[in-house]
Amino acid sequence: xxxxxxxxxxxxxxxxxxxxxxxxxxxxxxxxxxxxxxxxxxxxxxxxxxxxxxxxxxxxxxxxxxxxxxxxxxxxxxxxxxxxxxxxxxxxxxxxxxxxxxxxxxxxxxxxxxxxxxxxxxxxxxxxxxxxxxxxxxxxxxxxxxxxxxxxxxxxxxxxxxxxxxxxxxxxxxxxxxxxxxxxxxxxxxxxxxxxxxxxxxxxxxxxxxxxxxxxxxxxxxxxxxxxxxxxxxxxxxxxxxxxxxxxxxxxxxxxxxxxxxxxxxxxxxxxxxxxxxxxxxxxxxxxxxxxxxxxxxxxxxxxxxxxxxxxxxxxxxxxxxxxx
Amino acid sequence: xxxxxxxxxxxxxxxxxxxxxxxxxxxxxxxxxxxxxxxxxxxxxxxxxxxxxxxxxxxxxxxxxxxxxxxxxxxxxxxxxxxxxxxxxxxxxxxxxxxxxxxxxxxxxxxxxxxxxxxxxxxxxxxxxxxxxxxxxxxxxxxxxxxxxxxxxxxxxxxxxxxxxxxxxxxxxxxxxxxxxxxxxxxxxxxxxxxxxxxxxxxxxxxxxxxxxxxxxxxxxxxxxxxxxxxxxxxxxxxxxxxxxxxxxxxxxxxxxxxxxxxxxxxxxxxxxxxxxxxxxxxxxxxxxxxxxxxxxxxxxxxxxxxxxxxx
Amino acid sequence: xxxxxxxxxxxxxxxxxxxxxxxxxxxxxxxxxxxxxxxxxxxxxxxxxxxxxxxxxxxxxxxxxxxxxxxxxxxxxxxxxxxxxxxxxxxxxxxxxxxxxxxxxxxxxxxxxxxxxxxxxxxxxxxxxxxxxxxxxxxxxxxxxxxxxxxxxxxxxxxxxxxxxxxxxxxxxxxxxxxxxxxxxxxxxxxxxxxxxxxxxxxxxxxxxxxxxxxxxxxxxxxxxxxxxxxxxxxxxxxxxxxxxxxxxxxxxxxxxxxxxxxxxxxxxxxxxxxxxxxxxxxxxxxxxxxxxxxxxxxxxxxxxxxxxxxxxxxxxxxxxxxxxxxx
Numbered sequence: 029x030x031x032x033x034x035x036x037x038x039x040x041x042x043x044x045x046x047x048x049x050x051x052x053x054x055x056x057x058x059x060x061x062x063x064x065x066x067x068x069x070x071x072x073x074x075x076x077x078x079x080x081x082x083x084x085x086x087x088x089x090x091x092x093x094x095x096x097x098x099x100x101x102x103x104x105x106x107x108x109x110x111x112x113x114x115x116x117x118x119x120x121x122x123x124x125x126x127x128x129x130x131x132x133x134x135x136x137x138x139x140x141x142x143x144x145x146x147x148x149x150x151x152x153x154x155x156x157x158x159x160x161x162x163x164x165x166x167x168x169x170x171x172x173x174x175x176x177x178x179x180x181x182x183x184x185x186x187x188x189x190x191x192x193x194x195x196x197x198x199x200x201x202x203x204x205x206x207x208x209x210x211x212x213x214x215x216x217x218x219x220x221x222x223x224x225x226x227x228x229x230x231x232x233x234x235x236x237x238x239x240x241x242x243x244x245x246x247x248x249x250x251x252x253x254x255x256x257x258x259x260x261x262x263x264x265x266x267x268x269x270x271x272x273x274x275x276x277x278x279x280x281x282x283x284x285x286x287x288x289x290x291x292x293x294x295x296x297x298x299x300x301x302x303x304x305x306x307x308x309x310x311x312x313x314x315x316x317x318x319x320x321x322x323x324x325x326x327x328x329x330x331x332x333x334x335x336x337x338x339x340x341x342x343x344x345x346x347x348x349x350x351x352x353x
Numbered sequence: 354x355x356x357x358x359x360x361x362x363x364x365x366x367x368x369x370x371x372x373x374x375x376x377x378x379x380x381x382x383x384x385x386x387x388x389x390x391x392x393x394x395x396x397x398x399x400x401x402x403x404x405x406x407x408x409x410x411x412x413x414x415x416x417x418x419x420x421x422x423x424x425x426x427x428x429x430x431x432x433x434x435x436x437x438x439x440x441x442x443x444x445x446x447x448x449x450x451x452x453x454x455x456x457x458x459x460x461x462x463x464x465x466x467x468x469x470x471x472x473x474x475x476x477x478x479x480x481x482x483x484x485x486x487x488x489x490x491x492x493x494x495x496x497x498x499x500x501x502x503x504x505x506x507x508x509x510x511x512x513x514x515x516x517x518x519x520x521x522x523x524x525x526x527x528x529x530x531x532x533x534x535x536x537x538x539x540x541x542x543x544x545x546x547x548x549x550x551x552x553x554x555x556x557x558x559x560x561x562x563x564x565x566x567x568x569x570x571x572x573x574x575x576x577x578x579x580x581x582x583x584x585x586x587x588x589x590x591x592x593x594x595x596x597x598x599x600x601x602x603x604x605x606x607x608x609x610x611x612x613x614x615x616x617x618x619x620x621x622x623x624x625x626x627x628x629x630x631x632x633x634x635x636x637x638x639x640x641x642x643x644x645x646x647x648x649x650x651x652x653x654x655x656x657x658x659x660x661x662x663x664x665x
Numbered sequence: 666x667x668x669x670x671x672x673x674x675x676x677x678x679x680x681x682x683x684x685x686x687x688x689x690x691x692x693x694x695x696x697x698x699x700x701x702x703x704x705x706x707x708x709x710x711x712x713x714x715x716x717x718x719x720x721x722x723x724x725x726x727x728x729x730x731x732x733x734x735x736x737x738x739x740x741x742x743x744x745x746x747x748x749x750x751x752x753x754x755x756x757x758x759x760x761x762x763x764x765x766x767x768x769x770x771x772x773x774x775x776x777x778x779x780x781x782x783x784x785x786x787x788x789x790x791x792x793x794x795x796x797x798x799x800x801x802x803x804x805x806x807x808x809x810x811x812x813x814x815x816x817x818x819x820x821x822x823x824x825x826x827x828x829x830x831x832x833x834x835x836x837x838x839x840x841x842x843x844x845x846x847x848x849x850x851x852x853x854x855x856x857x858x859x860x861x862x863x864x865x866x867x868x869x870x871x872x873x874x875x876x877x878x879x880x881x882x883x884x885x886x887x888x889x890x891x892x893x894x895x896x897x898x899x900x901x902x903x904x905x906x907x908x909x910x911x912x913x914x915x916x917x918x919x920x921x922x923x924x925x926x927x928x929x930x931x932x933x934x935x936x937x938x939x940x941x942x943x944x945x946x947x948x949x950x951x952x953x954x955x956x957x958x959x960x961x962x963x964x965x966x967x968x969x970x971x972x973x974x975x976x977x978x979x980x981x982x983x984x985x986x987x988x989x990x991x992x993x
């Protein structure tokens with residue numbers, strides 16, 4: 029087990045290193061960084077001074093090492109637009125994004141799994157067919173399009189819910205969150221639903237496929253032969269078998285929720301990291317872009333690692349193999 | 354030899370099965386299987402119409418939305434059904450610059466589909482070559498390629514596109530590059546998977562023993578057998594590519610304003626939506642939706658029909 | 666042992682599968698009865714409908730399958746059209762079933778105690794502790810050492826034979842009137858097979874339970890059953906007391922089956938085999954389903970033969986040309 033963890037950690041470090049090279053090459057090597065980093069109205073002397081202070085006169089590999097050394101110290105550069113450290117800027121916006129992503133994940137579990145089980149248990153009923161049609165739509169529709177439609181229906185036409193922003197926030201452990209106030213919660217509903225839609229569809233599909241497979245297993249038939257109540261068969265025998273893989277996949281999707289929050293945040297003017305990165309790309313605020321990409325990649329790798337480890341803890345079969353091996 | 358035997362066996366099975374219709378070519382059988390789903394047929398014809406519109410856009414559009422001589426700012430934000438200054442009726446209204454929405458959408462479809470198809474084709478070619486090489490040569494080549502593929506697929510497409518566009522900037526060529534990079538790995542993985550299964554079969558070994566060249570074995574023997582899964586993945590990927598391009602353009606980091614795809618049209622209309630001018634955003638949205646859904650319906654059906662595991 | 670109402674009476678049972686490719690008549694007019702304490706062997710090749718017969722009795726035929734006709738009387742009660750709730754109350758408590766593959770019958774993600782306690786509590790309102798004790802005792806009875814500890818284990822920590830013992834223990838929890846055992850030893854090693862066979866037989870005899878033993882292995886049934894039904898393509902082709910059928914088979918198919926079992930009496934001779942394959946249920950031969958493979962078939966066999974008793978009244982056969990006095 030510990031060998032496995034160490035191997036996974038090494039892999040993760042390798043991926044982060046590879047990504048740092050890519051991001052560095054992408055952002056700093058294409059085009060003349062001096063043009064991007066130094067404002068146009070700087071005169072020749074000042075330009076020269078800045079180039080030296082930024083290390084742009086050094087050979088490429090030295091520049092990369094400098095970038096890496098600074099990055100390890102938590103210095104990912106300073107935003108041109110906000111004139112603040114890029115890292116702080118992003119960490120400041122991160123809670124809003126995480127709140128949105130967690131809410132979406134919760135919705136996916138709470139709605140996706142029961143709907144998927146229903147569709148798997150009664151595949152020929154009208155309700156199941158509607159659920160599956162809905163999930164195909166959920167997969168097909170681009171997130172931003174659904175977001176626009178949701179805004180048009182619930183905010184513009186019906187006027188039930190606000191169309192953008194976080195609403196009133198309240199502090200929890202030093203972080204501002206929306207879900208503790210009624211106003212904040214109302215602001216959270218539409219973006220969370222929007223972001224969750226794709227994952228609900230995924231959860232429905234996974235759960236349905238899992239249910240269809242499990243209900244034809246001998247152990248379910250044996251459970252019926254024992255005279256168990258159908259409710260117990262579904263809620264214990266079937267659910268417990270499909271829950272592990274479904275939760276694992278949904279956990280892995282958490283990273284993609286953070287990536288897709290870029291879209292939802294833009295549509296709903298949600299002040300998270302996603303909106304920041306789009307603004308930064310459009311304003312050519314490259315240090316922020318680099319910082320965002322590095323942080324997101326690291327988050328991804330950590331999430332994958334955690335889910336992998338959790339999976340091996342959850343499934344008794346995997347657990348035993350590890351003990352034996 | 355084995356292939357002929359297989360065919361004979363298949364024919365024998367078909368003849369024995371009581372309800373199987375006899376004397377059908379594989380293609381006709383595929384067509385009748387496909388047509389069993391009415392929804393999929395509808396999706397196919399929907400897609401056909403969309404492709405025709407996209408190709409014929411310059412000839413069937415009521416106006417040329419990019420001809421500055423005819424576009425009049427006074428026509429801007431006309432609701433659907435009103436006449437423009439030139440006398441043409443804007444059946445779906447006009448946008449913020451006074452362009453007829455029908456024409457703008459026709460041209461937008463052209464760009465959206467063009468970008469999707471171009472990136473899909475290149476990605477397909479790259480993916481097929483890489484996947485076949487990986488499966489055929491195996492060993493270290495395979496390990497390295499599949500590591501890269503797995504790594505890339507562990508990140509969501511939108512994040513990779515974001516990385517690329519953040520570094521490359523806007524432009525038709527750049528978004529096509531980004532979409533190719535995003536997609537190739539799916540093709541490579543699919544092709545490698547099915548090619549590995551094929552490769553382990555005896556007829557490929559036989560072909561290799563006969564001393565046929567690499568190219569011949571790969572392209573004449575392996576490639577035809579990986580086509581079915583490739584077609585399914587290809588259909589789904591084109592839909593993905595179109596959706597992703599629309600998303601990126603909507604975010605303002607995809608296509609430049611001079612090349613307005615559906616995504617950009619929707620984005621342009623978004624700002625007017627709060628004031629109730631729904632048509633500028635909604636109609637291109639519906640066009641995008643119909644495109645993606647019809648491709649996906651076809652793809653879903655193809656998956657059912659071409660999947661040997663589900664074959665009846 | 667015989668009482669007036671048999672534990673199980675099956676009359677003209679028809680279980681059909683309504684598939685896209687046509688109606689598969691998996692069970693097509695099967696009748697038999699099992700008296701209290703009697704062991705009935707249900708013998709046939711795979712696809713002969715023996716397993717479906719078992720599932721029809723316990724009411725667990727999966728769609729597209731359906732009991733399309735006939736009656737099943739359990740202790741005199743017609744359970745053919747019984748409500749799902751009535752069937753649930755019977756299953757596991759009055760009628761228990763043991764499945765073929767012990768690797769598949771226990772839920773892999775639930776501990777053994779969970780799976781046994783729920784079986785107890787499904788029919789008896791007892792607390793967890795009592796249910797646990799009953800489960801432990803049941804495990805002990807089927808020969809599982811240190812049952813208290815083993816209850817805490819997951820199925821994958823058991824061998825195949827042990828799992829089948831657990832399944833048998835679960836079947837025995839409520840002392841049912843009837844146990845349907847669907848090839849419970851087929852998936853096991855030969856040595857384990859013998860043990861399980863012996864134990865099931867012993868437990869049934871001790872408790873006066875009726876047993877239907879479904880198998881393709883005539884040798885197993887010969888040493889175990891009181892009576893035997895031989896099934897072929899959804900119909901019972903021959904039925905009678907075990908000695909009658911084994912010693913003097915009437916139906917050519919039974920004859921062939923017995924001929925294909927290795928025996929001391931015929932050492933050195935090649936084993937006989939029945940030519941051809943069992944027919945597809947979707948594409949049944951006309952008339953007697955066995956006639957394409959039958960050495961005695963003639964034009965008459967294109968009609969469906971009725972049931973006759975050419976020799977003894979309780980030894981029935983469905984054949985125009987039974988081995989009348991030929992055997993033995």
